[in-house]
Amino acid sequence: MAARLPRPHRFDLYVGLAGLLGGLLLWGIGLGLRPAGEAMVLLPGAWPLLVPLVVMAGCEVLRRAAPRTALLTATAALIMDTVTQGSLVTVLMYTDVMYAAVLYGTPASARRIPRITGLLTVAGTVVPFAVWRVPEALLIGVATGVVAFAPASTGLIVRNHREAAEAARLRAEQTALLAEMDRTQAVTAERARMARELHDLVANHLSAIAIHSTAALSLDDPDTTRRALHVIRENSVEGLAEMRRLIGILRDDSGGPGASPGLSASGQGGIPVAPTLDGLDALVDTARANGLAVGLDAGHGEGLPAPVGLAAYRIVQESLTNALKHAGPGRVSVALRRRDGSLDIVVTSPYGDRDGPRAPGSGAGLVGMRERAALLDGTFEAGPEDSAEGKVWAVRATLPAGEDEEPA
Template identity: 75%
Template sequence: MAVRPPRPHRFDVWAALAGLSGGLLLWGLGLGVRRAGDPIVLFDGRWPLLVPLAVMAGCELLRRAAPRAALLTGTLALAADTMTQGSIATVVMYTDLVYAAVLYGTPGSARRIPWIAGLLSIAGTLVPYAVWRVPEALLIGFAIGVVAFAPASTGLIVRNHREAAQSARLRAEQTALLAEMDRTQAVIAERARMARELHDMVANHLSAIAIHSTAALSLDDERTSRDALAVIRENSVQGLSEMRRLIGILRDGSDDREPAATPTLDSLGALVEGARANGLDVVLDATYDSVPAPVELAAYRIVQESLTNALKHAAPGRVTVLLRRLDGGLDIRVASPYGGRDTPRAPGSGAGLVGMRERAALLDGTFEAAPENGPDGRLWVVRASLPVTDIAQGEVE
C-alpha cells in the first residue's frame, strides 16, 4: 500500500512563501550577511546563496508535518549558506525550524534539541576564545545561542504550556465524565428505590383488593360480599395514605402538608392486623430494642412483602413472623405454608423477592428465601439478617 507524503499545513505554506519572498527581496537589493571576498566565503558571488535559501524554504513546508527531517535538512542548508555570502532570510527560517522541531516533534526530540543547542552555544563560546584569545571570538557562541538555543528554549516553553493546558482540559473532561456517571448512577439508584417503595406499598393493598373483590364477585352471599367490600375499602384507604406519603417525599416539601411518617417496627402490629383482616392466620413474635431508621424501614418492608406473598401464594395454614435483635444485627424470619396451590390468588410482578434482596444488600445484610421442611409440613421461609450499626439516617428508604 502506497504511503502518502505528509501534507504541509496551510500556515507552513505561507511561512515558506514569506521566507522565500523575503530572501529574494534581499538578494535583489544585494544585501547579504557577508561581504564578497570574506575568507569564510567559499562560493563567491550572489547566485550561490539562492540554493540554501530555496532548500530552507522547502524545509519550512515540512516544519509541522516532518519537523525532524526538516531540521536536519535545514541544518545542512544553513551550513551551506555559511559558505556563501549568506542571507538573513535563510537564518531566520532556520530559527523557525528549530522552534518547530521542539514544539511539534516527538517528546524525545523536544528534550534533546535544547540540550544540544545549549552545549553548542557553550562550545562555540569557549573553543574559539581558547584558540584565538580575542574577545570577538565570543560572538560565535552568542550567534549560535541566538540561532539555535533561543528558539529551542522558546519552543520548549510553549510546548510545556500546551501540554499543561491539554492535561488540564483532559482532567476537566474526566471530572465532567465522572460527574455525569455519578449523576446517572444516582438517578438509577433513586429510580430503583422509588420502584421498591411503590411495589412494597401498593402490592400488599392491591393484592388484598384483588383477592377480596374476586370473592365478592364469586360468592352469592350478602354478608360475605359486605365483609369483602369492607376489606377492599380499608386497603384502598391505606394504599392512598401510603401513596400520599410517597408523593410528599417526591415533592420534597413543596407542599404545605407534611407527608405521613415513615413506617417503623412499631407499626408491625398494625401490619399484622391488616394481614389478618385480609384472611391470613398470622402470628407475630418480635423482640427488639432501638435500631436505626434505615434498618427499621427495611425490616418493615421485608415483613410486609413476605405477608403479601403469603396472601397471594401460601397454602391454608398459619404464617409466623419472627424478629429477634441479636448482637450486631436484626434477624427476620417469615414462614408460611408452601404447596397445594396451582395458581396465585392474585397476579404478581415477580419483583418482591428482588426488592427484599436489594434492601438487605444496601445495608450489607443477607437475604434468602426457599422452601423448607417443617414439623407441620412444607414451608416457604424468608430469612434476612440486617446489621445494626451506626448507619447514617436516610441511607436507605
C-alpha cells in the same frame, strides 16, 4: 517501497513561499550577511547563497509534517550558507525550523534538542574564547544561542503550555463524563427506589382488595360480603394514605416545614414519617384482618438505623403480601432477632400447591426485597424448605444493625 512524507500544512506552504520571496528580494538588491572578500566566504558571488535559501524554504514547508527531517536538512543548509555571503532570511527561517522541530516533533526530540543546542551554545562561547583570547570570540556563542538555543527553548516552553492546556481539557472532559455517569446512576437508583416504594405501598393493599372482592363476588352470603367490603374499604383508605405520603415525599424529599401537605392515615394534615419496626404490630393486625393467621415474634429492635428499620418493615410487609396471595392454609410466622450487630428476619408460610395466586402480581416482590438487603450490604434468600410443620416458603434476610444495645 519508499515511505512518503506527510502532506505539508497549508500555512507552512505560505511560510516557505514568503521566506523564499524575502530571500530573493534581499538577493536582488545585493544584500548579504558578509562581504564577498571575507575569509569565511569560500563561495563568493551572489548566486551560491540561493542554494541554501531554496533548501531552507523547502524545510519550512516540512516544518510540521516532518520536523526531524526538516531540522537535519536545515542544519546542513545553514552550514552551507556560512561558506557563502549568507542571507539573513535563511538564518531567520532556520530559527523557525528549530522552533517547529521542538514544538511539533516527538517528545524525545523536544527534550534532546534544547539540551544539545544549550551545550553547543556553551561550547561556542568557551572554546573560541579559550583559543583566541579575544572578546569578539564570545560572539560565536551568542550567535549560536540566538539562532539555535533561543528558538529551541521557546518551542519547549510553548509545547509545555500546550500539553498542560490539553491535559486540563482532557481532565475537564473526564470530569464532565464522570458527572454525567454519576447523574445517570443517581437517576437510575432513584427510579429503582421509587419502584420499590410504590410496589411495597400498593401491592399489599391491592392484593387484599383483589382477594376479598373475589370472595364477595363468589359467595352469596350477605355477612361475608359485608366483611369483605369492610376489609376492602380499610385497605383502600390505607393505600390512599400511603400513596399521599409518597407523593408528598416526592414533592419535597426534605420532609421539612416546606413539604407539601399530605393526609395521614388518620386524616390529619402533614406527611407521616417512614414506617419502622414499631409499626409491625399494626402491620400484623392488618394481615390478620385480611385473613392470615400470623404469629409475630419480634425481638429487641430499638436503636436501629432508620434505613435498616424501613428495609426490615418492607421485607416483612412484602412477605405477608406474598403469603396472602400464595400461601396455603396454616399459620404464618414472623420472627425478628438482633444479634452480633445484625438483624435477622425470618418469615415462613405454608407452601401453597394451588394452580395460581389468589391475586395477580408483578413478580417484583422478591427482586425488591433482595435489592433492599443488598443496598444495606445484607443478605437475602427465599425459597421452599422442609420443616416440622411440613413444606414451607421461607424468607430469610440479615441486615447490619450496628452495635447491640441492652434492653431497658
